[in-house]
Amino acid sequence: MGHKLNNPHDKFFKSFIHIKENAVDFLKTFLPKNLVINIDFATLTSENTSFVNDSLNEVFSDAIFKCKIKDHNKEIFITILIEHKSYPDKYISVQLLNYLSNAYLSQLKKSNKLELIVPFIYYHGKENWTYRSVIDIIEDVPDYLKGYAPDFNTVFVDLNQMTENELKKVNNLMLLSALYMQRYSFNENILISKFTEIFTFLKDPENYDGNFIRNIFVYFNELIEIDIKQLRNIIDSLPQNTKKEIMTTYQLIKQEGRKEGLEKGLEKGLEKGLEKGVINLFKRKFDLVQISDIMEIPVEKVKDILKSDGMK
Numbered sequence: 001m002g003h004k005l006n007n008p009h010d011k012f013f014k015s016f017i018h019i020k021e022n023a024v025d026f027l028k029t030f031l032p033k034n035l036v037i038n039i040d041f042a043t044l045t046s047e048n049t050s051f052v053n054d055s056l057n058e059v060f061s062d063a064i065f066k067c068k069i070k071d072h073n074k075e076i077f078i079t080i081l082i083e084h085k086s087y088p089d090k091y092i093s094v095q096l097l098n099y100l101s102n103a104y105l106s107q108l109k110k111s112n113k114l115e116l117i118v119p120f121i122y123y124h125g126k127e128n129w130t131y132r133s134v135i136d137i138i139e140d141v142p143d144y145l146k147g148y149a150p151d152f153n154t155v156f157v158d159l160n161q162m163t164e165n166e167l168k169k170v171n172n173l174m175l176l177s178a179l180y181m182q183r184y185s186f187n188e189n190i191l192i193s194k195f196t197e198i199f200t201f202l203k204d205p206e207n208y209d210g211n212f213i214r215n216i217f218v219y220f221n222e223l224i225e226i227d228i229k230q231l232r233n234i235i236d237s238l239p240q241n242t243k244k245e246i247m248t249t250y251q252l253i254k255q256e257g258r259k260e261g262l263e264k265g266l267e268k269g270l271e272k273g274l275e276k277g278v279i280n281l282f283k284r285k286f287d288l289v290q291i292s293d294i295m296e297i298p299v300e301k302v303k304d305i306l307k308s309d310g311m312k
Contacts, residue, residue: 008293010084012182012215013122013182015211015219023044024041025175032155039069040070044066045067046063046065047066051064051079053099059092060095061082062079063080064080076117076118078118078120082122083123083124083125094134096121100117100152104117124185124186128161129160129161130158133151135149177216181216191220192224192234196235199235199238200238202216214249215290218253218294231247252281274297278305288303
């Protein structure tokens with residue numbers, strides 16, 4: 001997953017999909033059954049690369065996995081393409097054709113052999129979307145010409161069209177909370193009303209990756225501006241340990257680093273504030289991507305600050 005993280009939806013998705021258990025459950029939930037029963041999920045690995053070229057940066061990013069097929073020594077790639085647009089794009093199959101072409105050419109350059117790529121488009125925008133193949137968007141083509149159009153199967157998921165009953169069939173509660181958060185990420189009022197339910201799924205924080213509650217709240221905070229009074233109201237019914245984690249994260253986001261520097265109104269003060277915020281977050285076990293999100297600075301800047309302070 002080497003592609004640059006371009007937006008909060010991207011960053012959040014990759015923060016939970018990099019955990020193998022989540023990736024396996026995500027794929028088992030959304031892939032066609034004939035693929036699920038034939039994939040050896042024990043062999044699933046995340047590939048630290050990207051097939052997105054410069055012309056596709058604004059369209060989507062990718063999370064790439066590799067796995068073996070059962071009873072067969074063949075490996076395949078599964079590329080999850082995170083759609084960046086919040087609205088349906090009629091010509092997405094043409095963009096996908098560009099992506100696949102680049103992906104296969106990249107394989108040839110690297111190893112001079114090809115492995116099959118299963119493309120998977122993940123969309124959670126505002127409007128319902130029905131995927132259309134290349135031949136479907138070329139109008140008025142006689143049947144005898146249709147065979148000349150590029151044709152390939154695509155896994156397409158529009159999270160917006162999934163009902164809550166369908167979502168609740170997901171047994172992985174970490175994945176369920178993430179899907180809920182993204183399902184309502186473009187509707188502020190509904191997302192706030194679902195906040196308690198989302199975090200109730202995670203009522204036992206010790207059972208989850210230590211950073212996940214922080215990740216999901218940082219994502220929520222990037223989607224919605226909320227004051228301390230509102231936050232206290234909506235978390236009131238949550239377990240004490242969950243409330244504590246949320247409040248701690250909220251206070252760090254609002255109080256650390258950039259606020260201190262900005263209030264001083266001086267470049268020197270801003271830089272000092274950034275350094276203090278980065279170091280304090282690192283000491284509290286936030287990872288580099290989380291610190292980057294909270295402080296609104298590149299990951300490389302985080303690394304430089306920690307290195308200069310002898311932390312890394």
